[in-house]
Amino acid sequence: MNEQDPAKLSLSNFLAGETGDPLQAPPSFTKWMQVGAWAVKLYEPELLASADARTTIEYGGKPQQVINLCSYNYLGLANHREVIAAAQEALKTHGLGACGSPMLSGMTDLHRELERQIAEFLDREDAMLFNSGFGGALGTISGLLRKTDVALLDNRSHLSLRDGAVLSRCRTEKFEHNDPDSLEAALARQQGRRQLVIIEGIYSMDGDFGKLPELLAVADAYGAKVFVDEAHSILGCGENGRGAAEKFGVQDRFPLVYGTFSKAFGALGGFVAGPKETLQYLRFYAHPYVYSCALPPVIIAAILKALEIARREPELRTRLWENADYFHAQLRALGIDTGASTTYVMPLVIGDRERMYRLGHELRRRGLWVAPVDYPAVPQDRICFRACVTSQHTRADLDEALNILADTLVPGMMQSVAHA
Ligand SMILES: Cc1ncc(COP(=O)(O)O)c(C=O)c1O
Structure with a gap:
């Protein structure tokens, strides 16, 4: 039982079974949730409309209009008129569900067309689709790595990647976030085995780019392969939206490209693109593909x-970056700590848990929707809100958000942001 002060506990304290019944939640967890119910209310908010730059969520039992800095709708495609029309048309021709694993009955002409389009877009031989980004990362890593291999993971890696390595039962090594020296030490410790370095284009909590060229150079020196997760960077980065690897000019050095459809695509699912033979193997060994x-x-x-729209309208990407750069500059002027972020994903570091939850309520009350991010998702001293800027935010949206942040987060600062 956890008898500690509830304020000092975190999700990492409730991983031991406390009763004889594995289907029962640990009683100390339930008690902790009751004590912290006021804070937990910030989770699982109900979106009452589409994930647009301004939307409506349920707050305090009522609809609340908010500026949305929470959704991953980076290019505003989730509610795009043409996207909705295409979905409606497919609903008429193909009905709702695929009603089977792609292996047996769920593959349609539309799926095949998307495989072709993704492969062509990324200049790869083939692509395969997953019904979730999480399952795609987990399935790709666990489908390709074997017990005698080593996965070398950045210590801020997404859980889908870590869980994939765990499922493969390979050895895992962590290296310090984005640190080539730490990677080198880990590679040196594990020589003599097949090694896969696993990194991300944009880190989902820190909002910084993976140091792709530097980490690739270290991996090359050890003959290790590198896998990059482009979940947050696909469509948003690079001259043609092909991701962080394109931005850094290192696309050809990654045998596979993995990304999700849940972020800039505004939809759901994941993909991996690469050599035909690798993907043919993976189609039979990635459990989330075969058995889902x-x-x-x-x-x-x-x-x-x-x-099609993202390729046709590169100005969406330009606007996304203009908005991200503007928002960063204004946050810096307010003295708000955004850590190492240089992208449209930015932590607003608060550091103290109780303060973060109190401020989270205040922000929602004032009409600003940001995500609470608590330990262990981030280190204790980096407890933060996460804000995502999109191409659809207007300057007025961003200025209003900044004013709310100034009034709420920055003591003594009122309405400090000039209106455009
Ligand atoms: C880096 C990273 N990889 C994979 C995923 C999983 O993607 P999805 O949400 O599409 O399942 C996420 C989701 O947030 C992510 O941030």
Whole structure:
């Protein structure tokens, strides 16, 4: 039982079974949740409309209009008129569900077309689709790594990647976030085995770019392969939206490209693109692919349209970056700590848990929606809000958000941001 002061406990304290019944929550967890119910209310908010720059959520039992800095709708495609029309059309022709694993009955002509389009977009031989980004990362890593291999993971890696390595039962090594020297030491410790370095294009909590060229150079020196998760960077980064690898000019050095459809595509699912033979093998060994229903055709049609729009309108990406740069500059002027972020994903570091939850309520009351991020998702002293800027935010949206942040987070500062 956890008898400690509840304020000092975190999700990492409730991993031991406390009763004889594995289907019962640990009683100390339930008690902790009751004590912290006021803070827990910030989680699982109900979105009452689409994930647009301004939207409506439920707060305090009532609809609350908010500026949305929470959704990953980076290019505003989730509610794009043409995307919705494409989905509606597919609903008429293909119905709702795929009703089977892609292996047996869930594959449709739309799925095949999206595979082709993703492969062509990323200049790869082939692509395969997963019904979630999480399952795609987990399935790719666990489908390719074997017990005698080593996965070398950045210590801020997404859980889908870590869980994939755990499922493969390979050895795992962590290296310090984005630190080539730490990676080198880890590679040196594990020589003599097949090694896969696992990194991200943009880190989802810190909002910084992975140091792709530097880490690739170290991996090359040890003959290790590198896998990059482009979940947050696909469509948002690089001259053509092909991700962080394109931005750094190192696309050809990654045998596979993994990304999600849940972020800039505004939909759901994941993909991996690469050599035909690798993917043919993976199709049979990635459990989330073989043993789970294919994405609904209606989603596939929407993703196809989203890809078309993102390729046709590079100005969406330009606006996304203009907004991110503007927001960063204004946050810096307010003295708000955004850590190492240089992208459209930014932590607003608070550091103290209780203060973060109190401020989280205040921000929602004032009409600003940001995500609470608590330990162990981030270190204790980096407890923060996460804000995501999109191409759809207007200057007025961003200025209003900044004013709310100034009034709420920065003591003594009132309405400090000039209106455009
Ligand atoms: C880096 C990273 N990889 C993978 C995923 C999983 O993607 P999805 O949410 O599409 O399942 C996420 C989701 O947040 C992510 O941030």
